[in-house]
Amino acid sequence: MQKESQGAYRVAAPASVDYNQAPPPPTHLPLALILFGPPGSGKGTQSKLLVKTLGIPQISTGDMLRDHVRRGLAVGTKVEAKMKAGILVKDEVVNRLVEERLAAPDAARGFILDGYPRTRAQAETLCGMLAAKGRDTVVIHLVVDYNVIIARLTGRRVCPVCGTLYNETSKPPKVPGVCDLEGAALIVRDDDREEVIRQRLEAYESQTRPLIDYFREKGKRLYDVDASQETPEAVFRKIEVLIRKP
Ligand code: AMP
Numbered sequence: 509m510q511k512e513s514q515g516a517y518r519v520a521a522p523a524s525v526d527y528n529q530a531p532p533p534p535t536h537l538p539l540a541l542i543l544f545g546p547p548g549s550g551k552g553t554q555s556k557l558l559v560k561t562l563g564i565p566q567i568s569t570g571d572m573l574r575d576h577v578r579r580g581l582a583v584g585t586k587v588e589a590k591m592k593a594g595i596l597v598k599d600e601v602v603n604r605l606v607e608e609r610l611a612a613p614d615a616a617r618g619f620i621l622d623g624y625p626r627t628r629a630q631a632e633t634l635c636g637m638l639a640a641k642g643r644d645t646v647v648i649h650l651v652v653d654y655n656v657i658i659a660r661l662t663g664r665r666v667c668p669v670c671g672t673l674y675n676e677t678s679k680p681p682k683v684p685g686v687c688d689l690e691g692a693a694l695i696v697r698d699d700d701r702e703e704v705i706r707q708r709l710e711a712y713e714s715q716t717r718p719l720i721d722y723f724r725e726k727g728k729r730l731y732d733v734d735a736s737q738e739t740p741e742a743v744f745r746k747i748e749v750l751i752r753k754p
Pocket of ligand 1: 547569570571573590591592594595596597598599602622623624625626627630699708
């Protein structure tokens with residue numbers, strides 16, 4: 509639809525429509541984009557690149573939960589210990605957060621899900637929500653070698669002020685240990701310690717990875733993208749091509 513000019517819409521639409529007031533024409537872009545893959549596969553990085561290009565929001569359950577913990581909210585108190593241990597929090601907690609978030613006006617044109625769904629129960633809830641909203645869904649599965657993941661996550665540093673991610677080897681800050689943007693001392697996320705990383709990978713293997721079959725059974729468009737060796741920009745270019753496929 510993108511290549512169609514505005515004129516094409518003028519001809520196709522009913523005469524009563526005020527074209528200056530009408531919402532932008534729909535494109536064939538997927539409106540529900542699920543970024544799927546183990547922790548450290550680059551879902552957060554790719555989401556941020558996609559937000560810029562597609563103009564739809566990133567919905568990261570990990571970020572939402574961390575925010576609840578930081579602000580000392582009731583949900584945060586409930587989930588904090590599990591998150592520190594690298595264990596998945598209860599389905600009903602994340603399902604409710606996502607349901608509320610999807611109802612926000614900025615998600616009306618579409619959204620990028622990062623870190624959700626992670627269990628069969630979450631996937632079923634999501635499919636119900638998407639069906640109700642009539643969403644076109646695409647799942648991008650980021651495939652990354654586990655040794656690469658462990659190296660990435662153990663080297664990961666984050667700015668406690670702006671959330672910018674760095675990596676000691678692949679994306680170091682200009683001054684070691686200091687955020688380029690905020691000048692704040694970088695920290696290691698509690699769950700980026702090696703024993704917790706292993707726990708998170710185990711949770712992925714046992715509870716999340718099987719969803720690949722679930723998505724296939726449900727007839728969702730699912731693409732595997734090799735994200736082990738290439739730069740984030742190169743991975744992003746591959747994703748862009750896939751999601752623009754009619
Ligand atoms: P993430 O930043 O996506 O790796 O998430 C960090 C932690 O938040 C996970 O290890 C879980 O404890 C929790 N979490 C995030 N998303 C979910 C989810 N969809 N289901 C259950 N727990 C989640």
